[in-house]
Amino acid sequence: MSQPSFLNRQTLYLHPDPSRVVVRRFGPAGEPRDFNPAEKAKANHIVNRVLSLAPEVAANLLAEVLENFNGRHRNLLERFEARADEMEDAFAAHGAFTKVQRQLVGAYFLHEYSFEAAALFNPSIIAHPDQSDAPAGGLRFILSVRAVGEGHISSLTFRSGSIAAGGEVSVDPTSRLATIATLHNRMARLDGEDVEVVFAADSDISERVIFPVTASQSNGIEDARFVAFEEDEGTFYRATYTAYDGRSIRSELIETRDFLSFRLSPLRGSAAVNKGMALFPRKLGGRYAMISRQDNENLHLIYSDDLLTWNGGVAILKPQYPWEFVQIGTCGSPIELDEGWLLLIHGVGAVRKYTIGAVLLDKADPSKVLGRLRQPFVQPEPSEREGYVPNVVYTCGALRHGDMIVLPYAVSDTFCHFATVKVAALLEAMQPDGAFTNAPGKDKRLPAGQPTLESEKP
Incomplete structure (x- = not known):
């Protein structure tokens, strides 16, 4: 035709x-509120590894992450901190985090998504x-x-x-x-x-x-x-x-x-x-x-x-x-x-x-x-x-x-x-x-501006 x-x-x-990419939540199996005990344990293993880093090592690692991903997202540090806030309940076994530690932990629970x-x-x-x-x-x-x-x-x-x-x-x-x-x-x-x-x-x-x-x-x-x-x-x-x-x-x-x-x-x-x-x-x-x-x-x-x-x-x-x-x-x-x-x-x-x-x-x-x-x-x-x-x-x-x-x-x-x-x-x-539609002898077009015929409902 x-x-x-x-x-x-x-x-x-x-x-x-x-x-074009966004950063979205990443974790062992989705939302922290839905983690089962094994998933919470996995998340806390990751946190333990981050917390084991010496302060200067953690700071250098965070700077490296920012250098790698900055320019691809708005307010990346704020996103890291917000993600750490969301994970709070899963990290109940840990004490207070430094600001650098919180931002770094947040980075580990995000990923880029195209x-x-x-x-x-x-x-x-x-x-x-x-x-x-x-x-x-x-x-x-x-x-x-x-x-x-x-x-x-x-x-x-x-x-x-x-x-x-x-x-x-x-x-x-x-x-x-x-x-x-x-x-x-x-x-x-x-x-x-x-x-x-x-x-x-x-x-x-x-x-x-x-x-x-x-x-x-x-x-x-x-x-x-x-x-x-x-x-x-x-x-x-x-x-x-x-x-x-x-x-x-x-x-x-x-x-x-x-x-x-x-x-x-x-x-x-x-x-x-x-x-x-x-x-x-x-x-x-x-x-x-x-x-x-x-x-x-x-x-x-x-x-x-x-x-x-x-x-x-x-x-x-x-x-x-x-x-x-x-x-x-x-x-x-x-x-x-x-x-x-x-x-x-x-x-x-x-x-x-x-x-x-x-x-x-x-x-x-x-x-x-x-x-x-x-x-x-x-x-x-x-x-x-x-x-x-x-x-x-x-x-x-x-x-x-x-x-x-x-x-x-x-x-x-x-x-x-x-x-x-x-x-x-x-x-x-x-x-x-x-x-x-199939009636013989009828004009089968609807004149523009003059649709006066009404159909039966199918």
Whole structure:
């Protein structure tokens, strides 16, 4: 199938950079609070060896470590001391440490981690809260990206950039440094933990890495779908994401006002045990709304009164065309147009090929499907078929800018590419869904700006 005329792929790529590293906890088996007696003994053996060093030897060793690693991280000595503080309970058998000893001990229980060495993919995009440096007629944006490193652990990182008036996309230079967010608050709940993490106010947004901090996230924070959400109190930036512990998944929510302080909360209810939930950018009829896939095949519309509890729902989209026979899923939050809600979807077809399509939902009642593309409008080009997971194009969210949609998307679960889509032409290419699709003698296009036909629910 040839590329549709309304899609413009740009010559801009975002590749993983293995030279970007963070320091993270290292120990015999994870967190000190979880150490069993044998692990505590191992940790204390290491401490004993450090404490056995003569003061001048310890000072020289610390200076050597700093010379080797300084310039690769911010405030490295502070990180060493903070790590020693975290290990306090494991070192109960020891007396007081000198400052040099504490810093050196902290260094032995940290390690560098190349958080995006394996992949940088599945982006979502929102308008930047600060538009002061936006180009004339253009827009500043923040891009969230899933980063994967050693052990296939996924974390959440960010980029900033600009969209020119004509749709050309540029990404700002990336900081050489990177830092994991500091855990600021942790609150236990019956269904998991609420946590708050923060970054230094003077850090560049590309430095900020949200690494798993709870048991449910221990193997990954995956596929965040950010959206600017309008509330009475102002704009909140929220994203659903998949928390993965190595065995099971569930959906969780991340929320921020400034991209410096983030709250991560588990979702509950029958719909939250699945992945791929996408939040509408505002309340509908006084309630929060999501598009979700609850049965590994169809898309459902679900509502919530409190943002965290999601049950029930009604199936509104099911696989209909060959490119989506295996399953369909969301490609980010619905985008509000005058004509309705534009929902980008992914379809999985033969040989597990992932492609991107689109549907239009009724503005007043999103359970009504006005139209959908019979063919995907983004599919892997010959140059986009190879990677960690071949034959996949995927996005976690697009952004409207004027008369176009700016679409960042992942290529074969490895790197990111960018495209723009003309809204009017995309809508014109859609056909009425359901019973109208094959009706003889009907005009099977949805006129741009005039989507008046409503489908039956699948």
